[in-house]
Amino acid sequence: MTNPFFIGTFAADTGPYPGLVVDEVVYDITTVVPGVVDTSSLLRDWEGNVELLATFAQDATARTATPSRRLSEVQILPPINPAGQLLAAGANYREHVIQMTVAHKIGNPDLSEEQLRAQAERELDERARTGEPYVWVGATSAICGANDNVILPEVGSDTDWELELGVIIGRPAYQVTEVEALHYVAGYTICNDITIRSLVPRTDIPMIGTDWMRSKNHPTFFPTGPYFLPSRFVPDPQNLEISLALNGKVMQKGHTSDMIFGVAKLISYISSLVALRPGDMVITGSPQGNGSHWGRFLQEGDVMETTISGLGTQRNLIQGPVGP
Structure with missing residues (x-):
C-alpha cells in the first residue's frame, strides 16, 4: 500500500483547483491527470484516476517537477467541487x-431520566434488529470549508453541533448490496451537521413532525473537509474516533x-x-x-475544533448574523 495522501479543492492566486496532498504539500491534480479540471471530474473515473494519483504520490521525482504549494499557503475549500448530492443519516448513534x-x-x-434512558435502549435494540435507517436530503448551498466561519442566522437561539463521518461516493450506485457497498466509496471526510434545535419540530403540522430544511x-x-482520504487508507470505517472541542473543551467524543x-x-x-x-x-450521524x-449552544465568538481519526482537523469560528 502506498503512503496515505489526501484529495481536496484549494485556492491560491490562480483560483480554485483540485489538489493532491502529500506531507503537507499540495500538488495541482490538473497537471497530473489529463482532462481533470476539478474533484468532481476526477471522481467520474475514480478507479483509474486514483491509481494515477497513487503512482504520482510515490514518485518523488515527479512531485518535484509538478507545481505545488505548502498546505499552509492555500485556502482550503470544500473538497468536492462542484458538490454532488448530500444525503444525511439521522438518529444513527446509539448513545446520541x-x-x-x-x-x-x-x-x-412523566418518566424519570433513568426510565427514559431504559425506554430508548429498548427501542434502539429493536430498531437495530428490525428497522431501517432514517435519511434526509441536505442543501449543498450550506456546505462551507473546514476553516470557514460558521454564521449564525437571525432565527433560533439554540444552534447545535453534530460532528459526522462523511462518505464520498466514487462510482454510480443503485440497488447495491450491503456486501458490495464499500466498493462504491471513494473516500472519507469530516462534516459538521449544524442544527437549530428549536426549528426542528413543526407544531403547526404535528402529523409531519420535523422540519430538517429550516x-x-x-x-x-x-x-466539510479539509479534504478526503481515499478509502484504500481506511480499512474499517467503523473503527474511527470522532471528537469535537468547543473553546478547547471536548464536548463530543x-x-x-x-x-x-x-x-x-x-x-x-x-x-x-x-x-x-x-x-x-x-x-452518517x-x-x-x-x-x-x-445545555450549551453555539454563540458568537465560539471556536469549534473537530477531528476524525486520520482525516484531518476542522477549525470554525462562530460568527453572528450578517444579514442578506
Whole structure:
C-alpha cells in the first residue's frame, strides 16, 4: 500500500483547483491527470484516476517537477467541487439517540431520566434488529470549508453541533448490496451537521413532525473537509474516533462503532431508493455530546475544533448574523 495522501479543492492566486496532498504539500491534480479540471471530474473515473494519483504520490521525482504549494499557503475549500448530492443519516448513534431522548423528554414526559434512558435502549435494540435507517436530503448551498466561519442566522437561539463521518461516493450506485457497498466509496471526510434545535419540530403540522430544511440548511451549516482520504487508507470505517472541542473543551467524543447502521448498510439502503453518483456525500450521524445534552449552544465568538481519526482537523469560528 502506498503512503496515505489526501484529495481536496484549494485556492491560491490562480483560483480554485483540485489538489493532491502529500506531507503537507499540495500538488495541482490538473497537471497530473489529463482532462481533470476539478474533484468532481476526477471522481467520474475514480478507479483509474486514483491509481494515477497513487503512482504520482510515490514518485518523488515527479512531485518535484509538478507545481505545488505548502498546505499552509492555500485556502482550503470544500473538497468536492462542484458538490454532488448530500444525503444525511439521522438518529444513527446509539448513545446520541439516548442522550437526545433524555434531553428532550421524548416519549412520556412523566418518566424519570433513568426510565427514559431504559425506554430508548429498548427501542434502539429493536430498531437495530428490525428497522431501517432514517435519511434526509441536505442543501449543498450550506456546505462551507473546514476553516470557514460558521454564521449564525437571525432565527433560533439554540444552534447545535453534530460532528459526522462523511462518505464520498466514487462510482454510480443503485440497488447495491450491503456486501458490495464499500466498493462504491471513494473516500472519507469530516462534516459538521449544524442544527437549530428549536426549528426542528413543526407544531403547526404535528402529523409531519420535523422540519430538517429550516433547521439544518442555512449557509455555512455543513463545514466539510479539509479534504478526503481515499478509502484504500481506511480499512474499517467503523473503527474511527470522532471528537469535537468547543473553546478547547471536548464536548463530543465518540467512535464510529456506535453507529446503529454502519456505512455499508447506509449506502445499501440509500441506493435502494436513490441513484447515487460520483461526488455525492453521505453523512452518517453524530455521536453523543451535542449541545442539547450539555445545555450549551453555539454563540458568537465560539471556536469549534473537530477531528476524525486520520482525516484531518476542522477549525470554525462562530460568527453572528450578517444579514442578506
